[in-house]
Structure formats: structure tokens, C-alpha cells
Amino acid sequence: MASMKNIKLRIKSVQSTMQITRAMKLVASSRLRRAQDRCMRSRPYYEVLNKTLNDIANSNSDFSSKYVKKREIKKILYIVFAGDRGLAGGYNANMFRMIEEKSKGQNCAFLPVGKKAVEYFKKRQREIISESFKVAGDLSVSDCFEMSRMVCNGFLAGEYDEIQVAGTKFVSVLSQVPQTQQLLPFTVQEVEGDREVILYEPNTEDTFNAIIPEYIAGVIYSVLCESTASEQGARRMAMENATNNAADMIESLNLTYNRARQSAITQEITEIVAGAGED
Template sequence: MMASMKDIKLRIKSVQSTMQITRAMKLVASSRLRRAQQRVTESRPYHETLSATLSDIANSNSDFTSMYMQKREIKKKLYIVFAGDRGLAGGYNSNMFRMIEAETKGESCCFLPVGKKALEYFTKRGREVVTDAFPLVGEISVSDCFEMARIVCKGYVNGDYDEIHVAGTVFKSVMSQIPVTTQLLPFTPKPVEGHREVILYEPGSAETFNAIIPEYIAGMIYSVMCESSASEQGARRMAMENATNNASDMLDTLSLHYNRARQAAITQEITEIVSGAAGSEG
């Protein structure tokens, strides 16, 4: 009985230590989540304005053509995939990889992984990786997003791949993060209702459009990165909160078992003392 009590006590200490870690990780994730949400809000107007400008150029010029809009036979696709730098974030990483596998099944694809988990996933499975220069999402800067845009635009122009998609996780709430893919190239302008005035661009609409495309792709990549970072922190905060609550429930159960074991040990000692006293009197 005493050995059982010792085991329970050690287990209680172990759970308490784990709960302290999960509680601390929850607080860290909450702090990072607030900063990530702010970046999401600040990044949206930039790529929305670029997207609207590109659509205006494409829709307002009847003779407009661009290599970035021309659809061609799909021989290979490129996916820019954002995943986490660490685990302990619930289903954040696994949901992303499950979606990618479903979308790319039976297709010829290459990948530009962003984040340690994404790089590990595609490398271990022998998938074609365009570059491994962006292993940590937490260290990605705006200039890195422009570098990624330069790499993918160059590959697209050279015919290395015929479609470019970016895969990230949209942050809906702390409890809801949805992995999605967005096609970047060929660019599809948003339909515009009603009559549009013809706008003249210098040096020309095609030149202006082609110059904006890398900026647009860099902006989209940065926006997806912000959304994915917020989603990762939201998923980690929720996972750590659940882990903390489970640890608390486990402590309650272990405390109950410990008290029962302690009460049984006390009862047994009293019984032995009473039995010994009765025997000595006899």
C-alpha cells in the first residue's frame, strides 16, 4: 500500500510539471497569436490592392495579353507549402499535409516548402523540392517573400512548371483553422460587372502588368505566411489549453486515488494496533 502511495505521489509530481509546461506554452502562444493577428490585418490591404489593380488592367484592355495569364498544358505544378516550425499544435501540420496529398495525388508536382515541418515532410518522402532556403517560418521576412516570388516567376517563365499554387492555413478563430490552396499563376482576373473605361498605361498595359505580377505574388506569399503563423499559434494555444485541462483533471483523479490509498493505510495501521492491543490484554 505504501509503495502504491509512493507511485501515485510521483505521478502527481510528474503531471504537475507537465501542466506547468503546457500552461507556459499556452501563454506564449497567446502572446504570439495577438501579434500574428495584427500582421494579418495589416497585410490584407496590400495584396488586395495589387489584385484589384491587375484585374483592372486585364479587364480594361481588350487587346491585352501576358505570359502570366496564358493557360497552357499542365505538365507540372508548383506548390508553395506553409507548415509549422514545431509540433504540439494539434492537427495544424497534419491537416495541411493531408490536404496537399489529396490535391496532388496522381499529378506531377514540385514543392517549395516553408517551415521546418514542411521541409522534413517532403524531403523524407523523396518529393521534388525547388529550394530548401526557407526552413523556418518564424524567420521569414518581407525580402524573403520577394525572393520566393522571384524564384517561382523565373521558373514559370522558363517553363519549369505550368501552374503555381500557394498552400496555407486560413485563421478563422482559435478553434478553427482551415488549410486552403490558392492559384497564383496563371493569373485569373476577377470578373467586373458593367462597362469599364479603357485605361492607357505607360509604357504599356502588358509591361505594367508583368512588372506588378512579382509584387503581387510576393504580397500573396506574405499574406499567406501571416495567416498560417496566426493559425499555428491559435492551434497551439488550443492544444496547450486542452492539455492543461486534461492534466488538471488527471491531478484530481490522482489526488482522489492517493487520499483513498492513504486512508486505507491509516485504517490498516489502526486495525493492527487494535489487534495487537487486544492480543496483549489476552
């Protein structure tokens, strides 16, 4: 009977856990839809700016800018996006594994975004340039512009020779891919075909330099939206798997309980029959 009681308590415990994981799955699904909408709305902004920057750079054969000049890589800054909470499968672990592989043997500094990123780099005593963005869920467009100004100023001052942003690309609910993208120096893409002649005031270089911080802020915001959607997608799948596992465990425990109950009943009947036979 004690064994049956323990099994019953275990079933109730797993049922309570399953209710929590089911609720977290529903919350993640709701947040995922909003995050996907933000992703779709954010993409045109930086795509148009990227095209504009390439058009400006290709409009003048003598074009030069401090933002496109490559120099010897002495130090790299990584802007790393991670989650604020766990229970999201391998979302955070995959990002940190990729960053460790990318930064191996390099002189690096980090700008972590999200509580898990701040905790990860602080625990390993890596160089962190700011902890102002430790709650990814509270970030807005203005925060992305602040990050853009910070990294642009650091690049121009020669503190960093290359700026990389690391985030997780949302492919689908089943697939989220961690990846890096180079922000600075800006890589100019050659425009095929005839070039349209456009005059920029006061000149192409000043116009280009004025747009670069806006472009970087747009890329950072896009990575933020993609990473948020990826986190919610990973959490939804993790909670769905946890719910299914809990259901399987409850089914197994119910079977064990029924067997124990049947065994106890059989034993009682046997004892009654044996007692009647002795009489």
C-alpha cells in the first residue's frame, strides 16, 4: 500500500509539472507570433539602407570612408545576443558554443545582450565593454541606436579593428541557426550593370558616414528580433517535448499503479481463501 501511495503522489507531481509546461508552451507560442511579425517588419529597413550604402560607394570610383578601410586585426568586438531565461532547449548553449569556436585564439571584447550572455562572459572573466543591455526582453529601437553609436565610436577610435554581431537566425519552429555577421569594416558589394549617377551633398563620403550608424542600428534591431523569435521557438519546442514526456510518464505510472493495485487485490484474495481453507 505504501508503494501505491508513492506512485499516486508521483502521478500528481508529474501532472502538476505537465500543467506548467503546457502553459509555458502556450505563452511561448503567443510570443513567437509577435516576434515573427517584428522580424518581418524590421527587415525592409536595413535592407534598403544596405542597398543605399552600396549605391553610394559604387557611385564614385574614388570613394573612400573610414568605415570601409580594412586594417590589421588586433582586437575584435562581438555583440552577442542570448536569452534572459533558460528552458529553451539548446538555444543559449548553441550560441555560446559557436562564439567560443569563432573567437578561439583571438583578442576579443564582448558586448553581451541578455542575462544569460552577461552571466556567461562574467563567469569566464572575459572582457565586457558594457552590461547596460542585460535584459534582452526590455530592449527597444533606441537601445539599438545606443549600441550602434557605442561600437561606431570604438571602431573610429581604433579600440576595435572589426565588429561582429552574433545572433540566432529563425528558420522555423524546428530550426534556429546561430550565426555571425560582420558590421565593420563595411563590405562594399559591387553593383552589376550600368551605375546610376547620383550627386550627394555635401559629398558621397559624408553621406555614407552619416548613414552607417543608422544601418548598424537597423542590423542590430533585426538580429534582436530574429534572436527573440528563435528563443521563443526553441522554448515552445522544449515545452512541447516536456509536456509529451510528462504524458508518457503519467501513462507509465498509471500502468504501474494498476499493476500494484491488482497485485495487492490478488494477495488479499489469496490470504482470504487460505484463511477459509484452514477453518
